[in-house]
Amino acid sequence: MTSSSSTLTSPRPEADRRRWFALAIVMTAAFMDLVDVTIVNIAIPSIQRDAGASFSHIQWITAGYALAFAAGLITGGRLGDIYGRKRLFLIGIGGFTLASALCGFAANPDMLVASRILQGGMAALMVPQVLSIVHATFPAHERGKVFGLFGAVVGLGAVSGPLLGALLTEWNLFGLEWRPIFLINLPVGIAGLILGRKFITESKAPHALKLDLVGVALVTLGLLMLLYPLTRGRELGWPMWGYVSMGGALVVFAALVAYEKRKTARDGSPLVELSLFKVKSFAAGIAVQTVFGVALGIFFLVWTLYMQFGLGWRPLRAGLTGVPFSIAVSMAAGLSVQKLTPRFGRKVLQAGALIMALGVLLYIWESERYGMSIASWQMALPLVVMGVGMGLIVAPLTDAILSEVPREHSGSASGLINTVMQMGNALGLGLVSVVFFGTMSDHLPAAEVGPAFADAFQHALGWVAAVMTAIFLLMFALPKRPAQHVEGAESAEAAPAEEPELVG
Numbered sequence: 001m002t003s004s005s006s007t008l009t010s011p012r013p014e015a016d017r018r019r020w021f022a023l024a025i026v027m028t029a030a031f032m033d034l035v036d037v038t039i040v041n042i043a044i045p046s047i048q049r050d051a052g053a054s055f056s057h058i059q060w061i062t063a064g065y066a067l068a069f070a071a072g073l074i075t076g077g078r079l080g081d082i083y084g085r086k087r088l089f090l091i092g093i094g095g096f097t098l099a100s101a102l103c104g105f106a107a108n109p110d111m112l113v114a115s116r117i118l119q120g121g122m123a124a125l126m127v128p129q130v131l132s133i134v135h136a137t138f139p140a141h142e143r144g145k146v147f148g149l150f151g152a153v154v155g156l157g158a159v160s161g162p163l164l165g166a167l168l169t170e171w172n173l174f175g176l177e178w179r180p181i182f183l184i185n186l187p188v189g190i191a192g193l194i195l196g197r198k199f200i201t202e203s204k205a206p207h208a209l210k211l212d213l214v215g216v217a218l219v220t221l222g223l224l225m226l227l228y229p230l231t232r233g234r235e236l237g238w239p240m241w242g243y244v245s246m247g248g249a250l251v252v253f254a255a256l257v258a259y260e261k262r263k264t265a266r267d268g269s270p271l272v273e274l275s276l277f278k279v280k281s282f283a284a285g286i287a288v289q290t291v292f293g294v295a296l297g298i299f300f301l302v303w304t305l306y307m308q309f310g311l312g313w314r315p316l317r318a319g320l321t322g323v324p325f326s327i328a329v330s331m332a333a334g335l336s337v338q339k340l341t342p343r344f345g346r347k348v349l350q351a352g353a354l355i356m357a358l359g360v361l362l363y364i365w366e367s368e369r370y371g372m373s374i375a376s377w378q379m380a381l382p383l384v385v386m387g388v389g390m391g392l393i394v395a396p397l398t399d400a401i402l403s404e405v406p407r408e409h410s411g412s413a414s415g416l417i418n419t420v421m422q423m424g425n426a427l428g429l430g431l432v433s434v435v436f437f438g439t440m441s442d443h444l445p446a447a448e449v450g451p452a453f454a455d456a457f458q459h460a461l462g463w464v465a466a467v468m469t470a471i472f473l474l475m476f477a478l479p480k481r482p483a484q485h486v487e488g489a490e491s492a493e494a495a496p497a498e499e500p501e502l503v504g
Helices: 013-042 044-051 055-083 085-104 109-137 140-171 185-199 213-232 240-267 274-278 280-310 315-321 323-344 346-373 376-402 407-435 446-477 484-498
Strands: none
Touching: 013 044, 013 055, 013 085, 013 109, 013 140, 013 185, 013 280, 013 315, 044 055, 044 109, 044 280, 055 085, 055 109, 055 213, 055 407, 085 109, 085 185, 109 140, 109 376, 109 407, 140 315, 140 323, 140 376, 213 240, 213 407, 240 274, 274 280, 274 407, 280 315, 280 346, 280 376, 280 407, 280 446, 315 323, 315 376, 323 346, 323 376, 346 376, 346 446, 376 407, 407 446
16 A cells, blocks of 8 residues: 555645535435435325325335335445445436436336336435545544534435425426426436536545345345335235244344354455444444434324325425424534534434424324314424424434444445435334324224324324434433544544545
């Protein structure tokens, strides 16, 4: 390994501009993915009406994306480590754009489901590279600022999806009904592909790695065995094979761990880098991220169903109702990383969990008090409280998980972070069948539909509050102080180990 004196000097102004342009491009891609996760929910009535989609189709349009996303993320992260994060990012964003076009021009609900699954698979190639590119491009002492921006993008994307979906659905552009919610990705994706080729710096793991095909098969099989029965269980009457499949998934994951240990000893190229779980901050953060994904998976879907099917609101009103939440998440995310976490450490994340739980309980109380006459402005207070809580968690949590991860495993770690988040999200979507639809009769008179949805919403939010309490307890396993503030000196020494190649 060779290095020159220039490696340790400050980056040239041109290189500095390039990395901030690169950050803007990958953040835009991350935003596009986050919007696509939530944008569909608000258009569900339009898709049902225009495309003739059944509730089974609707379930798969939302959960199919999450399934494909979760199943492919670890593989996507490792492929970036092996073949280059820039290369995989460009393939991913190109494929995601193509899949978005197929969704927008879907001829029937079955084609839409298939296109959404393809879209999730392409997102699995694109999204892990976002955090990997950040991790490889920015030194440790700057990552706090970068992850603060990332947290703001996460918060903005999570709730901008419903608002954007509402506007596009209400406008019914060119008579296309719900289709523009997917077609809007085309100009964004094409721009990201062109600009990404110019400004993103290529990076990969410094040591030669091989793709672990057996590991890919075991991860995919285990996730599908776990998530498929949860997604379709209620629709099929919770058959015995579903329980057998979920139990078998645990056996598959145990086999994966055993195989990955042997793979590590044999050639050092496992799909899942098990040594990451020896890093306390990573292991604890992964547990928190998984459970947090469950809470978000439940909340966002039942919230949309409650407003549109329960209260009978139009898409635009439902989307606008989420604006206070979006603003609160974005502001709290930036504040948490820039000001609060460096000073108070883990307590900021724990405060976020309790604040979010408080907001959920406040929402339950208001829903019970005002019933079917509740107004959007009355929802603002609990949504702001929940948004502040989420913002305090989402940005510093990502930083805490990645801060002690070796640079050569950043792709694999990013894939794991996103996988468990999506796995938790898919678990949450599956649990909606139990905690939301499970409280209602399948054959309700029209007059009882609204109150039934309101009662189910309150019941589901009770589960969300319980999950946030569990997250608060899990956070005691996180390190008390963020590690990025003591990593800065090490990054300069580590930099020659992975000298990125500039591509003009």
